[in-house]
Amino acid sequence: MVMTGGTSGFGAIVAERLKGGSARVILGARRPESDVDTFPLDLAELDSVRGFAAAVRDDLGETPIDALVLNAGLISPDADSRTVDGFETTFAVNHLAHYLLLRLLLPVLAEDAVVTLTTSGTHDPATKASLVTPRHADAELLAHPDRDPDREPKASKAGQHAYTASKLCAVLTARAVAERHPNLTALAYDPGQVFGTGLAKDLALPLRIAWKVMGTPAGWPVRRLSPTLNTRSAAGNTLADLVFGLQTPPDGHTYAALRRGNLTWIELSVQARDDKLAQTLWNDSARLVDFPD
Numbered sequence: 001m002v003m004t005g006g007t008s009g010f011g012a013i014v015a016e017r018l019k020g021g022s023a024r025v026i027l028g029a030r031r032p033e034s035d036v037d038t039f040p041l042d043l044a045e046l047d048s049v050r051g052f053a054a055a056v057r058d059d060l061g062e063t064p065i066d067a068l069v070l071n072a073g074l075i076s077p078d079a080d081s082r083t084v085d086g087f088e089t090t091f092a093v094n095h096l097a098h099y100l101l102l103r104l105l106l107p108v109l110a111e112d113a114v115v116t117l118t119t120s121g122t123h124d125p126a127t128k129a130s131l132v133t134p135r136h137a138d139a140e141l142l143a144h145p146d147r148d149p150d151r152e153p154k155a156s157k158a159g160q161h162a163y164t165a166s167k168l169c170a171v172l173t174a175r176a177v178a179e180r181h182p183n184l185t186a187l188a189y190d191p192g193q194v195f196g197t198g199l200a201k202d203l204a205l206p207l208r209i210a211w212k213v214m215g216t217p218a219g220w221p222v223r224r225l226s227p228t229l230n231t232r233s234a235a236g237n238t239l240a241d242l243v244f245g246l247q248t249p250p251d252g253h254t255y256a257a258l259r260r261g262n263l264t265w266i267e268l269s270v271q272a273r274d275d276k277l278a279q280t281l282w283n284d285s286a287r288l289v290d291f292p293d
């Protein structure tokens with residue numbers, strides 16, 4: 001099994017569960033973990049993604065990968081930072097890097113492998129989250145938001161758009177994988193609202209503090225009002241259950257959303273169910289990461 005984002009947040013619980021299974025687990029991470037195979041991976045550098053995929057393939061030899069868990073992610077305070085490849089950082093880490101890793105590892109996945117991409121319900125206007133929802137999933141404009149004629153003038157809103165749009169891309173990518181590789185189980189997983197993880201660490205200080213406090217017992221009076229609330233443990237264990245096939249999607253479903261401890265298979269947003277958008281995103285992403293089609 002190969003996983004990103006297993007070093008903190010609810011991903012650490014997933015990694016722990018995977019380690020308890022019979023299959024070998026390889027984590028891609030910026031810093032090594034002591035008790036599991038960790039290969040260096042910085043998703044903010046496409047060369048690092050290429051190096052990681054090559055190291056995994058080299059290490060596993062003929063052994064196919066039975067689960068690919070693409071869980072890492074971040075949210076930035078704005079859409080101003082760029083990766084070494086010149087792409088907006090949130091979109092590059094959350095979508096482009098994972099897309100490239102997926103393309104590089106698809107040929108060595110087991111016939112019936114499970115592929116999960118962690119998304120966020122904030123991409124869907126129906127969730128009524130407080131973040132700006134995606135206006136589009138145009139990879140070129142998301143990689144270069146300064147070229148977007150309708151970009152949000154306010155920095156924090158531009159940062160939110162970069163995040164929610166990258167998470168729309170995760171849902172569209174899961175759909176594209178399912179369409180192209182019907183033998184695989186491809187899922188986008190929304191863990192709901194999981195306070196107290198490291199996700200807010202790059203945001204402004206008041207938001208960081210609020211996020212942290214909401215994750216403690218003191219945050220309960222407010223936290224309990226969230227319609228999508230989940231504990232770290234529920235979010236991690238549900239993703240692990242999906243990876244192990246202990247929970248399986250109903251036919252045709254590629255979007256799993258955890259709502260107050262219950263796994264639901266809710267309808268896709270209007271954008272997420274757009275076949276043409278999924279196809280265009282797949283092709284444009286390949287071009288941006290220089291992946292020959």
Ligand SMILES: NC(=O)c1ccc[n+]([C@@H]2O[C@H](COP(=O)([O-])OP(=O)(O)OC[C@H]3O[C@@H](n4cnc5c(N)ncnc54)[C@H](OP(=O)(O)O)[C@@H]3O)[C@@H](O)[C@H]2O)c1
Nearest residue numbers: 005007008009010042043044072073120193194197198199
């Ligand atoms: N918490 C929520 O309410 C919520 C809601 C919806 C979706 N999500 C999604 O759930 C996933 C996990 O989030 P979390 O809340 O558990 O946050 P978290 O504690 O910050 O975990 C994020 C993980 O991503 C890794 N990561 C970030 N940037 C990376 C990079 N450049 N290269 C390699 N790894 C990188 C982090 O590694 P380091 O340890 O090196 O930082 C960490 O393992 C994310 O995709 C997030 O968008 C979270």
